[in-house]
Amino acid sequence: MESSQYLDELSKCVRCGSCKAFCPTYEEDSTESMSARGRLALLWALSSGQITSSHILNDRIFGCMLCGKCEGLCPLAVDIKEVIYHGRTLLKKKDNQRKYLRFFTKLFIKKPGLTFKLLSAIHPVLFPYLLKKGTLPFRIELPERHLKDRPQVFTVTKKRGRVAVFTGCVVNFLYPHLGEALINVLLRLGYEIVLPANEVCCGMPLRTLGLEEEAVNLAKRNIETFKRLNVEAVLSLCPSCTLALKTEYPKLIGEGIDKAKDISSFFIDKIDPSRFTPSSDSRNAIYHDPCHLKYGLGIEREPREIIEKIGINLIRTEGDRCCGFAGLFCLSFMELSRQLLNKCTEEYTKAGGEVIITSCPGCIMQLSNEIKDKPVIHLIEAIEEALFQEK
Ligand code: SF4
Ligand code: SF4
Structure with a gap:
C-alpha cells in the first residue's frame, strides 16, 4: 500500500x-x-x-x-x-521483540530446503529445549522428508481436467501426507496435476512481520510460475496461501492468481455421494472454520456440504471460535494464543463426536496439540478416507 x-x-x-x-x-x-x-x-x-x-x-x-x-x-x-x-x-x-523471528523467517524463506535439513538434524535437541524455555508453544514433529523438491506432473488415463497445486510451506515441510492425500483424491477423480518446482512461500508470514519488500519479491515469483500454467485451478490446502494469491497479491503487486481456489470450492460440485463411504470411526464430526477461509475467502458452506455428502454427520457447535494459531502470532503472543485455544478446546471437548475436521494445516497444528480425545484432521483426509474406503 x-x-x-x-x-x-x-x-x-x-x-x-x-x-x-x-x-x-x-x-x-x-x-x-x-x-x-x-x-x-x-x-x-x-x-x-x-x-x-x-x-x-x-x-x-x-x-x-x-x-x-x-x-x-x-x-x-x-x-x-x-x-x-x-x-x-x-x-x-x-520492533526488537520480533527481530529473531524476522531473521529466521527470512532465512527459511531464502533457503527452505537447507533450513529443513538443518532443523531435521538438530530438532531432537532444539525443540525440547525451546519447549522447556517457553519459546515454542507446542511440540512440532518433523517428517522424514518434505513433499516437493522437484517439478512433478501426475498424469491419468481418462483425463477430466488439469490442475496445479500450490503446496504452501506448512504442507510441504510439516504435513506432506496432506499433499499426498490431495494428489490421491485428484488422481482418483481424473485430474492431471502439476506441482511446479519454482513455487516459493506465499509471502504472508513476511508481511505479518512488516517485511513488505521481501513479500513483493515472492509474490512476483509465484505469479511468474503459476500464470503460465495451462490449468483450470490452482489448489491449496492452506486458506492463508489461497487468500494471499487471490486477494492480497492484487493489492500488493497489482496482479493476483484468479484461479487460486480452496479445495472445498473446487470439490463441491465434483463429489458424487455414491462413491464415498465414511470410516466407521468418524461418523460424527465437528467442523472448525479457519478464519482466513471464512472471513477472508467467504467460504463456510462448501466444506460442510462436502462433509455431509461423504456421509459424515456434522455436530453443531455454539461459537465461532478462532483457534489462536494465526501463523507467527502463536510464537509471538503465546499467552493470548493459548487463551483462545483453551476456549476452543473446552467447547469442542464438550460437543462430543469422533473427529474434528478443518481446512487449514495451521489450525490442525494448534488444535491437535491440545485436543487429545479425538483426532483433528484436514478435510482432504476425510475425503480421501471416504473415497478409498472398501464398500
Ligand atoms: S484480530 Fe481483531 S483487529 Fe485484528 S484482524 Fe482480527 S478482528 Fe480485526
Ligand atoms: S468499523 Fe472500525 S474501522 Fe470502520 S469506521 Fe468504524 S471504527 Fe473505523
Whole structure:
C-alpha cells in the first residue's frame, strides 16, 4: 500500500466501533487498543507525529491476528488488514521483540530446503529445549522428508481436467501426507496435476512481520510460475496461501492468481455421494472454520456440504471460535494464543463426536496439540478416507 493510500484509509475511519464486535484479541483483553478501532487510532497518532514507536505500540499493532473478522463489519469499508500490514512496515525497525523471528523467517524463506535439513538434524535437541524455555508453544514433529523438491506432473488415463497445486510451506515441510492425500483424491477423480518446482512461500508470514519488500519479491515469483500454467485451478490446502494469491497479491503487486481456489470450492460440485463411504470411526464430526477461509475467502458452506455428502454427520457447535494459531502470532503472543485455544478446546471437548475436521494445516497444528480425545484432521483426509474406503 502506498503511503497516501494508507493515510486515506486511516482517515476514513469515523471511530464508530462496529469492528470491535467479534475481534478475538479484544474479546480476550477489552482494552481499546486491542481492537481494530484502537489500532487504527494508534496508527493515525503515529502518522501525525503525536506518538512514536514504543514497546507497547508495537505490541498492539503486531498483536492483531490479521484474521479479518473485523473487515466485513466496517460500514466505510476501511481496508483494516492492509492498514495494519503497512503500519507494521513503519514499525519493524524498532520492533526488537520480533527481530529473531524476522531473521529466521527470512532465512527459511531464502533457503527452505537447507533450513529443513538443518532443523531435521538438530530438532531432537532444539525443540525440547525451546519447549522447556517457553519459546515454542507446542511440540512440532518433523517428517522424514518434505513433499516437493522437484517439478512433478501426475498424469491419468481418462483425463477430466488439469490442475496445479500450490503446496504452501506448512504442507510441504510439516504435513506432506496432506499433499499426498490431495494428489490421491485428484488422481482418483481424473485430474492431471502439476506441482511446479519454482513455487516459493506465499509471502504472508513476511508481511505479518512488516517485511513488505521481501513479500513483493515472492509474490512476483509465484505469479511468474503459476500464470503460465495451462490449468483450470490452482489448489491449496492452506486458506492463508489461497487468500494471499487471490486477494492480497492484487493489492500488493497489482496482479493476483484468479484461479487460486480452496479445495472445498473446487470439490463441491465434483463429489458424487455414491462413491464415498465414511470410516466407521468418524461418523460424527465437528467442523472448525479457519478464519482466513471464512472471513477472508467467504467460504463456510462448501466444506460442510462436502462433509455431509461423504456421509459424515456434522455436530453443531455454539461459537465461532478462532483457534489462536494465526501463523507467527502463536510464537509471538503465546499467552493470548493459548487463551483462545483453551476456549476452543473446552467447547469442542464438550460437543462430543469422533473427529474434528478443518481446512487449514495451521489450525490442525494448534488444535491437535491440545485436543487429545479425538483426532483433528484436514478435510482432504476425510475425503480421501471416504473415497478409498472398501464398500
Ligand atoms: S484482524 Fe482480527 S484480530 Fe485484528 S483487529 Fe480485526 S478482528 Fe481483531
Ligand atoms: S468499523 Fe470502520 S469506521 Fe468504524 S471504527 Fe472500525 S474501522 Fe473505523
